[in-house]
Amino acid sequence: MTQVGEGQDADESAPPVMTFGAPTTGEILAERYELVEHINNDSAGRLVWRGVDVILRRPVAVVLRYPGGDSATEMLQAAVAASRVIHPNLVGVYDAIDEDERAYVVREWVDGRSLREMVADEPLDSARATAIGSAVASALAAVHATGMVHGNVHPGTVMISDDGRVVLADARTDGNDSQESDVRAVGGILYFALTGHWPHTEAPLRGATAGHGRAAIPDAVRDADGALAAPRQVRAGVPAYLDDLTMDLLDAEIAPPSSDVLAAELARLDVPAEDQFLDNSGPLRFAAEPGEEPSPLAAAGGRKVAIGIAGLLAVALVGLLIGISTLGGDDKDPQTNPVAAPSSSAPAQAEPPAAAVGPLRVRDVRIVDPDSKLRDELDHANKVIDGDRDKGWGTDTYTTAKFGNRKSGMGVWIDLGGPHTVKSVQVSLSSTGATAELLAGTTNPPSTSNGDKQLVQDYKKTRIGQPFEEHDGTTMAFDGFDADTKYRYLLFWITQLPPNDRGYQIDVQEITVQGS
Known part of the structure; x- marks a missing residue:
């Protein structure tokens, strides 16, 4: 499997690569990533290795450049940016480290071919x-x-x-x-x-x-x-x-x-x-x-x-593809082709402007916790929509990833104030390793244990895209919305917590909704 980033092997006439900082088989980087096999070099002079994360015991690809420092800035910045976007068709980026004499990016190993x-x-x-x-x-x-x-x-x-x-x-x-x-x-x-x-x-x-x-x-x-x-x-x-x-x-x-x-x-x-x-x-x-x-x-x-x-x-593309824009004018015949040539008996009509796609305002937000009797984790829900990614709502710390085996999950419920065409939802989290999904519904039961149970039961009938299972980034992006459906109520539902030094816990830092 070629894991080369540039898609090209290094030119055979390329000058020799400097050896200071060169990696060796069996070396462990950052006390975690063991280098197993040198795969190839790319056309930018980076070295691609197959490695193993000795803590999580999973294969990784390690892309090295040396020296590090200023010469590796672009590579590291791109890796950090990519790590924030989690999507099934993007290679997961796990780590980016600069040691001056060399820099390296650790990402998902893909068994297959380019x-x-x-x-x-x-x-x-x-x-x-x-x-x-x-x-x-x-x-x-x-x-x-x-x-x-x-x-x-x-x-x-x-x-x-x-x-x-x-x-x-x-x-x-x-x-x-x-x-x-x-x-x-x-x-x-x-x-x-x-x-x-x-x-x-x-x-x-x-x-x-x-x-x-x-x-x-x-x-x-x-x-x-x-x-x-x-x-x-x-x-x-x-x-x-x-x-x-x-x-x-x-x-x-x-x-x-x-x-x-x-x-x-x-x-x-x-x-x-x-x-x-x-x-x-x-x-x-x-x-x-x-x-x-x-x-x-x-x-x-x-x-x-x-x-x-x-x-x-x-x-x-309105209504035909993903509903990212809407047509004005309620008096138009719904069967009329919006781009058909006008008849000879009627003057041509200019097309109405498309609705802009951008952030949607969240009118209300609350925490959904159907399995709690104390219901003592409901405060600070508004922090997930305040625009500050450094502050958010967090769960308590539990003894297991499954909420101490006492809960089926917890979530953040969102009210857009009315039906909207939704394009995507992005959720920023405090750490990696959580499992979660995005649900949608049409009901708004009261914020009680029974009301939350009814809400989760109803909303689980409509899942948006695929769930993220123990994901390796801090941002989840959901874009599986039906182009012909208007959405008002959404539920970000957490089913498994990531570990930290005290147990299992997660903070939801910010939720943004894009649509029209």
Whole structure:
């Protein structure tokens, strides 16, 4: 398994690496991480080792750079930022340490292969390529929801585990990176998965340039004018809708969608073949070809018509994808296509502005504790929404992770004051190792033991996304909301506490809700 962050082996002509601070097999870093095997070096000169966390007895990947200090600042800062985002399609970051003579990042070990290695055998079929693109876009949506940028999306940082999990590794942002370049890189991932060639987008990605070392990625096929050949021109059998989506993402003249919109659309396409109800007229398309029925995202005209694309995209995806925006005007016929061409007998109407997506105001918050008779842990719930991540509500300290085997769990109940389209919920915690889930409901029983029991029973019927089990970060990001559902009441439900030096306890520092 190549755990290399850059997606490239070091150039064979690279100068010798300095030996001061060089690691050795069997060495234990920070009195915790034992180095077992040197895997490879990446194109940035970092060393990647397979290691073992001798305390938790789990395999880890250790990415070292020496010397440390100023030369490792960007690597460490990116690792710290990445550790705050927990998502099933992001590699978990466990630790980041600077020892001056060397610095290293400890992250999750993934048994499997990188996308670069997988496609080296042969290009992927459209279903597998779509699934991988969907996972990468979903990971980026979680990163972008925090305001951060990944900045290092390419076939070497997309990893596929032996059990089929797709994860994105090794964020490496700098001033030239943007969320838009991250999204366009998903087009590069799709292109590479379908053809085995890297399209070298307008902002080429580090470690993926043609001709670099023995592990170079083949350049894309181009015509005499240098124009990029579409996947369908390189390989037969690529569906038209996937071909169009890929090329639109790579086209600098067409504004790309946001990562959450792209993630929602690719997730909609990523369904088993037996459940596939899509036709090739195309889900996410930016323009229609002659003779085809335009998709709801198509602009009138050819592929290169870019004017108004971003506005049409935001409006047309209302209710179809993830409901991140809403249309005004209650007097419109609900059956009317919002982007259909106006009839000859009626003047064209300008589209109403899309509702802004941003933080939603939490109107009320309380602690849910159905198994307590004393109910003495209910104070300070308002601290989870006060904007101060250094202060929050905390549980008592228990003798076991399961609340001393006396409770099924505890939670924070949130009232948004009315129904809203919700995009994501982020929960900041005081430490790692908790197990929790996000639930939703429509009832508001009284804040009593019986009322809390009824609330938990009702809300457990609607889980948002997947639960986090003994997670390795201090932020949980839930983004599995139904695009066609309005939410008012949410419940962050803790089922297992992490250990500390006194027992088992957790603080919920801050909860933020994004939506419109």
